[in-house]
Amino acid sequence: MxxxxxxxxxxxxxxxxxxxxxxxxxxxxxxxxxxxxxxxxxxxxxxxxxxxxxxxxxxxxxFDRDDEVRETIRQALKQRQTTVSPVETLRLLAHSLVAQNSPFVEFSADSQHFIGAITGSETLKARVRQIRDELTQLVTTSLIDCVNAPAHDPDACLTAHLVLATWSAALAEGHRRWRDDQHRDNARTAFLAIIDKGSRGISAAMCGTPYV
Missing domain, CATH: 1.10.10.60 (Homeodomain-like)
Known part of the structure; x- marks a missing residue:
């Protein structure tokens, strides 16, 4: 009952x-x-x-699903397998979200309306910048927690900034590709290509740290 x-x-x-x-x-x-x-x-x-x-x-x-996005990232790092690095965990998360048709990585006419509304509002553009800063801090903290690194580890901070830059570039490319041909699979492929390329770059940059 x-x-x-x-x-x-x-x-x-x-x-x-x-x-x-x-x-x-x-x-x-x-x-x-x-x-x-x-x-x-x-x-x-x-x-x-x-x-x-x-x-x-x-x-x-x-941005009513912002909390869901944060929890998805937090849980992915918290529940990662110890044989999989944090950076690889986030790369695999991107692939999983695409496979699940997650609204977080949607490329469609609806998502274009969403992007258009942001572009037309200074308030929303400012909030996007705030959300990115908040997500960077969340990823930093989650990275530190999942490898038991010292608090305020600069390597975690740098890794988080690189991850957020990669995801931002990937989303921008996915939306641009959809605008070009309105083909969802092409947009997804473009998104994941940037995610994979950026993840390789992060792994090279952060070699020797517990995050790769």
């Missing part, structure tokens, strides 16, 4: 999903800057304060 707490949790998640879905639709239709929180609340059928209870900032409604 479900406990009251379970029902509350499910209801909260469903409300969050409804708000996020309504917000995303409005953002893509009209642009992020042109949509108000009151309009999102009305579209979702909830009160203004309910929106803020789930999303303290409007940007969080747009």
């Amino acid at each position: 479900s406990m009251p707490g379970d029902r509350r949790s499910r209801k909260r998640l469903e409300t969050r999903r409804i708000i996020s879905t309504a917000a995303t639709r409005l953002f893509l239709e009209r642009g992020f800057e042109q949509v108000t929180v009151d309009e999102i609340a009305a579209a979702a059928g909830v009160g203004r304060m309910t929106v803020f209870n789930h999303f303290p900032r409007k940007e969080e409604m747009f």
Whole structure:
């Protein structure tokens, strides 16, 4: 039998999903800057304060899967096999996400609308830069934890920066390739080619460290 707490949790998640879905639709239709929180609340059928209870900032409604991305990276490194290096683990994660049709590495008309909304908003572009910095710190910490390295290990920091640069370049190339021919498999191949090439470069650069 479900406990009251379970029902509350499910209801909260469903409300969050409804708000996020309504917000995303409005953002893509009209642009992020042109949509108000009151309009999102009305579209979702909830009160203004309910929106803020789930999303303290409007940007969080747009990047509503950010926490999932972070947890995916964290768990991949936490659960890696000791025979597989951290850098290789993240390379394999990219291949796994593509094989699973993960929305994190989607190349489609929908993803182009998403990218277009970011390009058209200074607020969203600023948030993208913040997210990248936050992900770099998360990867740094996760790398240190998964090999029991000393805190503030500069090699972990450098590795994390190189990993994020590789993934950023790979995603950009995948989206560019999709814009060129609207062929998902070509976009995926381009994305993974950069991931593989970047991972080889990181392994060469960080040779002698516990991260490769």
